[in-house]
Amino acid sequence: SHGYLIPFVSLAVIWYKREEFFAAKKQVCQFGLVVIVMALMMHWMGAKMQQTRISLMSLILLIWGIPYYFFGWKVAKLLIFPCAYLIFCVPLNFLDALSGPLQRLATTMAHSMLVDMGIDCERVGTQLMSPYFQLNVEAPCSGLRSLLAMTALTAVYAYFTQRTFVKKWVLFLFSIPIAVAGNIGRIISIALVSITAGQQFGTGLHHDWSGYVLFTVSISLMVGFGKLLNVNYLELFKSWKKAYLNHS
Template sequence: MEDIKSSNALIWSDRWRLGALSKAELMNIGFASVIIGMLFVLFHLFGNTVDSVNSSSAFQWMISRWQDKISFGADYSHGYLIPFVSLAVIWYKREDFFAAKKQVCYWGLAVVIGALMMHWMGAKMQQTRISLIALIGLLWGIPFYFYGWQVAKLLIFPCAYLIFCVPLNFLDALAGPLQRVATNMGYTMLTDMGIECERIGTQLLSPYFKLNVEAACSGLRSLLAMTALTAVYAYFTQKTFVKKWLLFLMSIPIAVAGNIGRIISIALVSITTGQEFGAGLHHDWSGYVLFTVAISLMVGFGKLLDLNYRELFGKWKEAYLSRS
């Protein structure tokens, strides 16, 4: 029972009861609440000027794009999870936030003004995406202004991570090239395995199966999901800035490799169990194959980056010299 009480004490303390807070702290909480409320009103009531959504809310526009099953928005169905991941990162780093030196920084005010101008420009251009990016800038710039660079530096990743919420329509142009890459690589691997196969456009034809790599199967959705997942994994597992970015950039070929593995699995299952099952039930559930391959590659490459190659070379050299 005492262990439970002690664990609860770590999560909640009497220090956070309203009666234990000082007047200045209560004023800060009230002021922060007013700012959050003003941001919500600004982007909920005056955030969207696009006619395709019957709402002036930028949040409603964004959620409708996540729910879109026809256009590129379907590739952002993971958007619901992104804010919770950002909040989890902030909670994980809470001790660093408390320990950070806090002071007013006017560079943060410049960021706030720039973000507000960006939102105005997005509304005038009827580009809600620009307004949502401006909101991310405000979420970073306001703490930067009130608390200084040390707090802002800790907020760079959780705020930047919110970009994965914003549907960026220009990424839809990647579907065509990804289709061709997946088709060409799938064809090469199948023929190298000795499987009779012919490639016509984005189709893979064989006496045993007929596969059409459509836009929905291009791997764009898995690419966006894997970049979001790899960003978090790299942030927590890699120690240096360069290694974090290396692992993050590797998410692109990793996602492509996972999609190629999915295509190969559909072809092999179609050969062994028939076209109906391979292109039917297995096709619908083959996303698990994709993410199994992709996540395995992500973890494996992360482990390779973590290795101390100088120490390994020293041990290899010592072992080699001892034998000679």
């Protein structure tokens, strides 16, 4: 559902970097023509195989290859992220295969944590059974959708806030366990609310709105981890050492 916003985010990144685009040295690059031919061949192959995703990927490659040919590598380098970000608006249906494992992981972890809290609960497949509630972690509740949304959001945040290529990827990959943990927390919260306020409220109103709350918490964790990555620990250690010596 967030796919419609992705092109606007890519355009916003280009607008934000417009001064760098204007300042970049521009010249025709023949390798860009090779990229264009590769993109057109991918589209032909996708059409022959009736694989729409291949054609969509070729369109993204073509969008990157045309400026590469006319303006050169300096411009193409600046376009790598905004063009690659368009992948998030391609329906990657093969990721649906992750839904089952995510369901089982979320159910197993939620069951273990509920038992550790002293709550009488049994797990049957992807169902949590208790005298107080009966929850079925279905495919839409596997956390896959929130995982895709979280990675898309984190990609932009990491691109703008992290200084090095490695830190950008570390923060991006960190969004995956954050999203999974957020979904597990949501299941546990539904169980706890069902115990205290009744299953109708827990699996009704709380179920519908808890996702927004926990997604907000996940975003806060992502921002916090990003700030930790930007801390210069060497300078921090030196300042602590200097303060300790002055105090002594």
